[in-house]
Amino acid sequence: MNDDVSTLAEWIADSPSTVFFGGAGVSTESGIPDFRGANGFYFQEREIPLETVLSIDFFTKHPEAYWEWFHEIYRPVEPNGAHKALASLEAAGRMDAVVTQNIDGLHHRAGSRAVWELHGNWERLVCTGCGMVAPLGEAVTVDGDPVPACPSCASQMRPDIVMYGESLDQGVIEAAVSAIARASTLIVAGTSLVVYPAAGLINYFSGDHLVLMNATPTSADAHADLIVRDPVARTFDQVMAELREEGAI
Ligand code: NAD
Numbered sequence: 001m002n003d004d005v006s007t008l009a010e011w012i013a014d015s016p017s018t019v020f021f022g023g024a025g026v027s028t029e030s031g032i033p034d035f036r037g038a039n040g041f042y043f044q045e046r047e048i049p050l051e052t053v054l055s056i057d058f059f060t061k062h063p064e065a066y067w068e069w070f071h072e073i074y075r076p077v078e079p080n081g082a083h084k085a086l087a088s089l090e091a092a093g094r095m096d097a098v099v100t101q102n103i104d105g106l107h108h109r110a111g112s113r114a115v116w117e118l119h120g121n122w123e124r125l126v127c128t129g130c131g132m133v134a135p136l137g138e139a140v141t142v143d144g145d146p147v148p149a150c151p152s153c154a155s156q157m158r159p160d161i162v163m164y165g166e167s168l169d170q171g172v173i174e175a176a177v178s179a180i181a182r183a184s185t186l187i188v189a190g191t192s193l194v195v196y197p198a199a200g201l202i203n204y205f206s207g208d209h210l211v212l213m214n215a216t217p218t219s220a221d222a223h224a225d226l227i228v229r230d231p232v233a234r235t236f237d238q239v240m241a242e243l244r245e246e247g248a249i
């Protein structure tokens with residue numbers, strides 16, 4: 001067992017409150033590309049820049065193109081070892097909250113309950129007319145139109161995610177800030193920490209142990225008490241094994 005894994009396991013076992021703050025790198029081992037990692041979306045050739053197609057302005061002007069793009073990138077995937085470990089830790093009383101920038105819903109799928117999705121969840125649709133929420137799987141499209149229609153009022157449905165040009169939900173931000181501010185250990189994983197305001201939330205941490213799990217350097221590395229460059233899911237597999245061995249979970 002390497003020293004980093006042992007240290008992290010010890011902190012999780014001993015901390016009165018551990019919180020996880022994650023990004024796209026948490027789901028790459030589930031098969032969803034991140035944005036800025038080695039195989040990220042930013043490095044794939046596209047006619048339209050990502051920030052443009054993912055913006056509320058583009059969605060409003062070109063809903064068909066937006067939905068075509070959505071179906072191109074959407075893929076049903078399974079939680080990986082990191083999502084599963086976080087859910088097990090919560091069930092064992094060792095993880096107070098998961099704050100995620102991801103929209104893939106994999107923390108919920110893995111069984112975590114205290115999850116704050118800063119950017120929404122692409123498994124959900126919301127009606128632009130009446131606000132009705134429906135699972136993506138129940139999306140109704142008519143006559144080959146790629147834009148789903150609301151089953152209640154027939155207005156366009158949209159993914160229940162925060163697009164570029166939109167604000168984050170204030171209630172979700174406040175809950176995430178409160179969890180981070182109370183934490184004695186904060187694990188920041190799989191995020192380049194360049195997307196604001198989400199990345200700024202880790203500045204509310206004033207606890208004892210800041211852990212950075214990221215394949216590449218970030219702006220927060222200088223403040224970290226522990227930096228792990230190994231893949232997030234693999235690291236969690238090892239941490240869970242250690243915690244079980246120690247009888248901590
Ligand atoms: P990012 O793409 O900017 O950065 C991901 C970081 O994770 C990179 O620094 C990369 O080196 C690292 N990384 C990738 N795989 C890793 C692994 N297995 N182990 C350790 N490190 C790994 O992601 P971000 O900071 O979350 O910002 C992207 C924005 O785009 C977010 O706001 C998010 O909403 C969205 N996004 C979401 C998903 C998703 O839901 N799965 C996927 C792509 C983008």
Ligand code: ZN
Pocket residue numbers: 127128129130131132150151152153154155
């Ligand atoms: Zn409606």
